[in-house]
Each structure stands twice: as structure tokens, then as C-alpha cells.
Amino acid sequence: METKLKIAIIDSGVYHAHKDFFETKIYEITPSGSPVKSNVRNGHGTAVYNIIRKECAKGCELINIRAVESQEVDVDVLIRALNLAIELEVKIINLSLGVTVCLDMENLREVCHRAYDNGIILISAFSNDGSMSFPAAFPEVIGVTSEESITKSNNFYYVEDNVINVVARGGIQRLAWNEPEYMFLGGNSFACAHVTAIISKLISRNTTVEEAHRMLQENAVKTIQLNYSDQKQNFIPIKRAAVFPFSKEIQGILAHQNLIDFEIDAVYDIKYSGRVGANVSQLMPYARIMMDYKIKNIRDIDFNNIDTMIIGHRDKLKNKVKKEDVFHDLAENCVKNQVQIFSLDDLDEYKISKGYVYTPAVLKKEVLPKRQGKLFRYNKPILGVFGTSSKQGKFTLQLLLREKIMKRGYSIGQLGTEPTAELFGFDYVFPIGYNSLVELQNEEAVQYINMQMQSICEKEPDIIIVGCQSGTVSYDYGNISFYLFQQYAFLVATQPDAVILCINYFDELEYIRRTVQFIESSSPSKVIAFVVFPVKLEKEIAGVYGKKTVISEDEFKQRKSIVEKVFGIRTFLLNQDIEEVVNHVIDFFCEEE
Template identity: 35%
Template sequence: MQKELKGAGVKIAILDSGIKSDHPSFVTKPYKGVFLEYNENTGEVEICKDCTDKIGHGTAVYGIINRIVPGAKITVFKIFTDELELDSDTFTLFLEHVSKYDNFDIINLSLGTTLCENVAELNRLCEEISDRGTMIVSAFDNGGAVSFPAALESVIGVDSSLDFKTIRAYQYVENGIVDIVGKGTFQRVAWNDPDYIISQGNSFTCAYITALIAEAIYSGVKGSVQIKQWLKKNATVINSDEAPKNDRTKYEDLKIEKAVLFPFNKEIHALVRYHNMLDFAIEGVYDVTKSSRVGAHVSKFLHKEKTDKEFVIQDIKNLDLSSFDTMILGHTDELQTLIGEPNFTQNLIQHLVDNGKKIYAFDEHPNISNNIFYNRVDRSDVPLNQFGKLYQNTKPVLGVVGTSSRQGKFTLQLYLRQKFLEDGYGVGGLGTEPSSMLFGMEGTFPCGYNTSVHIYNEDIILYLNKLMWDISQKDNDIVIVGSQASVLTYATSNINTYPLVHQQYLQATAPDAIIICVNPFDEISFVVDCIKATEALSKGKVIAGVCFPMKLKEHWSGSFGSKEPITKEEASLFKQKYEKDLGIPFYTLGVNEQMESLYQDCISFFCE
């Protein structure tokens, strides 16, 4: 009686480049070979006869699995012809067809895409396949990027490492997008021409893991939960790292309806200027009497700009608790110094909490109440066990950068956001001001004044990359990002002048089109350097510049940093000079017709 071959009865599907069915190394021939083609005219998947591998990749994958579980009933689906490239929509159609072709135990995908434009649809399909009892095993991108479907929760995502040199040595990973890290060394694999080559890659590691899972199923292990337990039990290394606990109040939990603002400093101005973009009502604006702002209209401090809802700034001592449910509490460290009360903010917060009020705070105020939200980025927010893999965003990104602080970059960001929204576009947003989420932006990276960012270096890239990916997966047509301060430093005298975090922000958000904000007093050579640095860091294109309409105030004894508005004539001269020297259009912030032209430049860039 013939001995049963290992893997007998286990049904495996391989989606790849086909197979060289008469390869001398195969212990058994494939059960079946199927060539799938997409008919563009009908939009249907068609089955063709010729499953011959013209590349060699599918032959290698089949050879690995066949060697370990020669009794497995393997069906090879040819989905690549001359090169290993396929758009994500067509791949999804092929995978759906395969899932209905037979009741497979395992689908091996030694492939993946980094630019996946239909993640939600692919995820839904993979979950349906998994729910029907089929394990999907997929390789991660060899270049180190996050790829799909390997990164999906319902898929066993396989990576490789040179640390593992045998087929049964692997790391089992919990709490991350990667599930298995296996053999990554060079090896001899079957090929189409020549018959063998020496190669390495996640594709082959994926095939090994598929074969091991087939062994488990053959031995009686059934169901995805039990198979994962089996993989963990037999792992060489188990990675059970967990992210630090994060029990901070989430913004969506505040549910703001009526708010008051305090104090009326620079960071609060945008809330009044663009109050029509908020999804709650502003019921009052407050400050302390020593600020010299109480009793004045808010427009006095908005460069004389009138708003369609004028507020008179009130004394915080006369706070009407019945008029609001939430206080937007701005930065107060300088205020406390001004009034000489170091515990003022703490006492105010306690008074609000005792009266059942909620607080959206620009500064960190931990361990006081669940009714307080504040922006903070720390290790608990960094994706865990990602092994350096980065998401590749497919949505267009528009960025706003500058040559210094206090240039109206956030104002410009809000203006552009409002224009896109008014024209019916879906707009995602990532801001660096603590008020960003109040305007509907999905994320905040508060790296400006009183920064509450507590991560560094590669963690910044990982965090922002994941945040940008999450934003891109919403129903957005464009994502707008804005930075703080300058891209470069004027001086090299102190490490604190180096905008390292802002440079990392620019690299991680990677805007395609960038608007650079400048000052009338900037040296052209410095602006040129900032443009070059911006384009080098982001890999994007600076398409326009915006001049902040304030110049240094000259006095008979010199300039001491105070500013005054530029005249229309000066603005026109600056515009002409910048456009001539830099070769890109320049506009003046706040001039309506020029801002409209800037917006049209953005539309034109992304429509090319």
C-alpha cells in the first residue's frame, strides 16, 4: 500500500505567474493550472488554457510548497504574464474569482501592492474569505514598504529576516501589521529558465509559511484561531510587545456645542476669523484685564480684519457659566507671568470641572478630569511592530511651509481648506496648531509653541506616516498639511535653532505641491535655499509663494522686531521681485483676488 504523502487532502491556491509543470524538481504535478485574464470590454474575469510560467516566480513558489507538502492538492492560477505587475482593482477581481473557484484551505499570495487604491474593498473581500474558513497568506513588499493584502488583519502577513536561516525558524508577531518573520537568506529555487536560480525574498518566505500551515491542517489543526495558536506555539521567537497604555480623552468624546475662548492670544485668532468652519457655536471671547484687550472688539487684533461675527472681549472674572458647555483654553504660561498668579490656570480648570464644563486645552493638563482634551503625541501613538515599514499614500497632498514663524501659514491652510470644501471636494487635514481638530482636521502634530510632541527621529516618521495613511483612507479628494516655523535655520549658533522636527514632518507628510510663505524682509538667497530644501525633503514641487504683508518697523535707532503692514505699492514691488528672481507666482496673504488665483494654481497643478 502506497504511503500517503504529507499534506494530502489540503487544498491550496497559488496566485502567481503560472508554472513550469514539467520542472524536474517537482515531487508531484500541480492538481490544476488556470490562466486568469481580465476582459476590459466585458469587465469579467475569463479562464484561459495556457498556464505556462514565462517569468519563473510562480514555479519557485510552487516548488517550495510542493517540496514540503507534496500531497497537497495545489491549483496554480496564472495572473501575471510578462512581468509581476497588476493594478489593485484587477487583482481584487482575480482573488474574488479564486475564492469562489473551490473551497480552498489556503490561498498563497507571494505578491502584494504598495499603492493600493481600493483597500476597503480588498479588506472586505479578505474578511469574507477568512470567514469562510480559508487562510490567506501574503508576502510583504521586498522594498520594505507596507503592502497589501499582507497588512490586512484577516491576512497572515509574512516578512523575512537574515536572522532566520531554516524553513522552520520564524518569529511570531503579535500586535502589529506583520504576523510572521521567517527565513530570509539566499536559497536555490526552481525557475523556468534556467531550471534553478539563487535568490531570496519575502515571496519565498511566504511559500514556506503556507507549507507549514498546510502541515498543521494535515495534522488536524482546523480554523484560523487554532492555526494562529499553532504558529505561535511552534515559533522560534515570539514577539508580544504591547504599546504603552493611552487613556487620554479623545476629541470626539467632547461633543462641543457651545464654546467660549480664553485667552484671546495669537493661537486663538483663527477660531474667530474662521468661526464659520467650526461645527459648534462661539458664545464668547474672554481675557484678563492686564492683557489690555478686555473691552475691545476682536477685529482690532486681526490686522484690522473685519469678521462677520464681531465679539467684544470680556473679562474672565465675569465668565458666564450658563452660556457654554466647553472652554477652548489657549496657551496661558505667559498670561500667568503677566498677572503674577502661577496657579491661575489650574484654579480655572478646577472651577470649570467642578461646574461640569468640558475643556479643549492647547497645553497639556493630565490627570485632572476625563472632560479635558489636550493634544499629545507620545510612544503610545507610534505604530507597534511595523519593522520600519511605511505606507505609500495615493491621495494628492498640498503643503504649506515657510521661512519663519508668524507668517499666517495656518490662516492660509484654513483658507485653502475652506475653498476646496466650498467647491465640493473632500478635504483631509493634518495641522501643527493645537486648534487643528476644531476645524475638522483628522490629526494634529503640535510641534510649535509649547510643543506636546514627545517622540523623536524615526518614531516621528512612523507616526506621521500612519496618520497620513489613515487620513487618506477617508472619503477625501485631497489632504492639506501645514508646518511650523522655517524649513531651515538662519543661524547655526545653537542647536535649538535647527528645525529638525519640522524637516521630519515635511519628509513624513510628503506633499506633492507646496506653497512657501515668505516675509518682505527675507533675503532672496535664503528663500531659494528654503525652496530647494523643501523640494528635496518632500520630493514635491513648490508651485507658488505667499508674502506675509507685515514688514519690520524701522526706527531712527534701528529695527527691534516690531512690525507694521506693508503698503499696496510695496506689496506689488515684492511680488514683482519674487516672481522675477524665483520664477514662480507670488501672492499677498489676505488679498482676495490674489488668494483666488493661488487656489486656482493648486487646482491646475493637481489637474495636470
């Protein structure tokens, strides 16, 4: 004789005296397994229980586990309740609840995976606030959301996705409650209860989770296919590389060799550059060069000692070598010598064999399904580095913060916008800088960045650092190119808790004020520090692209005094004050806790 199908309902408990439950024996326990003693105060669990009681397959045994005493879900209590349900050998667990910010993701995911391994079908509702929530978003769980268009309790849509799986009836409906006895409400919680009842009629005790998904798809009113193909190329492993040409991006790599985990064998440039034969230390007198190199002619490259060729931006160099395609020859020889290529520019025109080249890019084909617009809320502290213009050392600051904070024993997650970011161990890159290869705009960009940030959160870093490109607020509005759409998308998508704003010595105070106000009004951020780039314009009429000279210590002190008096925000000098900046960041987040 087949045993009864057991369904655990983890919720706020049941109002036993409700008139709908006359002559109904209600089994209700706490997450520790002991009988419930106090009366239920929240009608939510009563409503969920009544839906499942009325609509589930005949003969099901319903076990109520009271794990919620208020509007908030305690994840520790939820984990205990899930463990109890597993011990009771239930077949279905209904979770018409969840959390949008989970501070114990690892243990919640682990217990859900354990239930999955035991053949238990977990069904959980997404948050009604429109965001992603857990455990519904876990792949081990059937995540349920709702739509007003579904008006019948036994109708539902199946979604081919590993996050949202079912769309069911969640519109306004008459529900059993406690005070008052009935309530007209809607929400994903009740859609979840309807789905639990539906599944109970489709499965048997031995049905696997995969079979349950197939049964849902076969019995759905319609199947929603989310068109998404994960075709993103994986970052290439590098052991020993050569770099070419001696450009700004390559200089950045050479200046921070201590932060890369591969060796640089040689530095190359074209003979027309005027740099062949010079030492890197001569051309970068202010940088901390770990190992000096004599720049060599790219035509004399030795492929024997390298596994990777790192190629910087090509456009400026192309003008100097119009009669010969150095890049075509280089790419061809890399393939011939089985040397992979890391290129900051697209090399599709050279038709390089697949697998030999990696270019930091975000393409249209990588856009994730919209999933009703649901986004993840982040559960880690986030520090943002933004600026008032380009050429301020923002990436240098991000690298210095990475180095110094990691030296103090903290783990870091990092999302950068410089195309070389992944070479320094950043988790992800969204390369919106010079010659950007990002094809996404507006909401697509926000959604993509949100997924990157969530992936970093799941790695459990102590802090996440994000860094943007160029300015933050448009300085002028006379040309469409002046509008900083990508920077705005990056700001609102990363949602930093604290921001370090890089400013120029010559920035107008009113423009700094506009930038601070924009950052703090566009996101839940607080600008906690200014970092001054230590140069001034020789001729202000030339603007930010004119010739610059290094400011003196007295000039910085004078500017610092003015800025701190006007804004009340601590002000530091790039490079020189990095330890103080790190102390300030740590103090801020410690105070927040």
C-alpha cells in the first residue's frame, strides 16, 4: 500500500478555530518539532494552508511548520524548518515566503540542495515587491510568480528557465484569515499554494524533481520560452605574456605588475613609435616598475617563451603603419605559433580561429531574459569609485584599493569597466571606456550588471569594489556625445553603499556639488571621500585635454582646505594618501554595521 503524500507548509501558522476548518484535524509544529502552543497572529499561513487543503490531491498529509512570527523571515529559523521537513520525509515543501537580501546564502542553498538530493519538491514564491528572492531563485527550487491574466486556480504557465519556473493565479481572491475571518488579497504567496496543490495531483511518492518539471510543462496552459543563449567566451588562462604596443593600457599593466598572476616576458612597439630601444623606466619615471624592460620591435617578436599576446588599442597605431598591417601579421603568427591573444579591440576582421582570441566585450546575444524585470538585491557592502571626468586615475585607485585592502586580510569582489580589469583578477568587466565593446543600453545594461553583481555576492567576499569610467554628470548638454548614459546605468545597477569621488584640482566647486548630489539621489549611496588627481592645467582654455603639470604640496593643501570646508567630505591625494583612504573606507563600513 502506497504511503500518503506528505506536504510540509512552512509559514506563519494556522488559525485552528477558523470556521472553514470545522472537524479538520490540523497538524502544526515548530521548527524544533514540538507542538505549537501560542495562537497564530498572522493570517498569511491560514490562507496558504486553506488553499492547499481545499485543492490538493485526496489523502495528502499536511504538516504545518510555524517558522514565521512576523512579516520578516528569519533565515536561521527557515533553515531549521527545512531540515525538519527533510527529516519528516515529506515529498513537497510549500514556501510561500522568502527573503530578498539573504545574509546566509550558503547555508540556505545547502539545505535546499539537500532536499533536492532527497527527491523533495521545493516550491517557493517570489517576493511581491518585484525583485528576486530566495529560495525561489535557486535552481533546486520551483520558483513561482503570478500574473493578473491567470484567473483560475488550476491554470498556470510553465517557464523554461532555471530561475522562474511557474506563473500562476495570484490576483485578488477571497482567503481564509484570522482577524477578520476572510480577506480579499492577492500575491505570489497564494500563487505558490495553488501550484503546490496542482503538483500534488500530478506526482506520486517516487516522482523525481525533473519529472515534476516535465509534468508541469505538459499540463500548463502555455509554455514560455526565454530566448537566451549563454555564448560568452571564458577568460583565457595566462602564464607568460608579451605586451604590445606601449600604450596607456599596457603602461597600466606594467605599473601594477605586482597585482597580476602571470609573467610579462617582453614589451613591444612599432619602429615608427620612437620608443623602440628605450627602457620602460625611462618612459614611466613616476611608476613603480617591478621589472624594467627594453622596448623591442614587434617585427622581432619571439613566440617561444610566451603563451599569450596582450594587444592594446590599435586605432592610433594604425595611422602610423598605413602601408603594412602589423596587426594582421601578428594575429596570423600567433595562431601559427599556438599563442593565444588577449585583445582590447575586436579582431573579427582577421578571422582568427575560435579559441585563440579573447576580447573583453558584452554583446547583444548575452542579454539575459527579463524575468518580469526581477533584479537581485545585494547582500554585501559595495564601494564605488566614480569621477568628474576622464584621465583621473580612477583605475589606478581601484588597483591600489584592491592591493591595500587585500593585504589587510579582507577578501574582495570586483567589477571593473577598464578592459584590462580581468588581467588583475577582477571577477567581471563591463568595458564601457575607450572603444567600448558593450552593445547593451539602459535596462539591458542594468539587468546584465545586476547579474554580474549577484554572481560576485555569491562568492561571499567581505567587500565589493566597483569602478566607473569618465565623468558621472554631463558637464555640457550641447551634443549627444556629452550625455553619460552608460555611466548612469552602471551607477544605478551597482548600487554602491559608499562612493569615493575622483576630482580634478581644477574642477569647479559647483560641478563637484552637482556630481555629489546626482550620485546620492540616483542610488542609495553616500559620497564618503574625494581623491584629487595631482595635476593642474597649464592653460585652462585648453580644457582637460590640454597640457598639465604636477601640483605642489602647498597647492594640494590649499585645495583640500577649500573642498573640505565647502562639502564636509574628507579629501585625499591620489597615491600618496592611499593608506588613509583605506582606513577611512574600513571605518565607514564598520560604523555602518
